[in-house]
Every structure is written in structure tokens, then in C-alpha cells.
Amino acid sequence: MSTPDTLYCYHCRTYHPREEMRQLETKTGKRWRCIKSIEATQRGKADRDAYGKQMTAMNKAEAQAKLRLIQNTSR
């Protein structure tokens, strides 16, 4: 699995183009999160609603995505 141009977004639980991502320090280590989701959170709930719908749709893949994240981070 070599996708150097996309990074896993722990917020959306999916992959985005690298140029849309920002690396954040968390207590569990460095994580990538898309700028869109950061701005949406800062702006407030209108955009958060849209993201909430997306995340609900992606919840099914959450377990698999977490496994991928672990593999991705340790690479």
C-alpha cells in the first residue's frame, strides 16, 4: 500500500490529498487531519453537521481504518 500523496485523516477517518492535510501533535503521537475539518470545527456547527453526516457513513469502516492508521503511523 503505497499512497504517498494521500494521508489518513483521523477526523474524517479517510484519506485526503497531502496538501489538504496538517500534522497535529496529540497525546498518542502525531496525527494528520485535513485543514477542512479543522476550519469546519473552528467555524462551528453548520459545517460540523455536514461532517457529522460523512462520519456517520464512515463509522462502519472505523475498525478497519484504525488498523490502517496504526500501520500507517509506524511506517
Ligand SMILES: [Zn+2]
Ligand atoms: Zn479529513
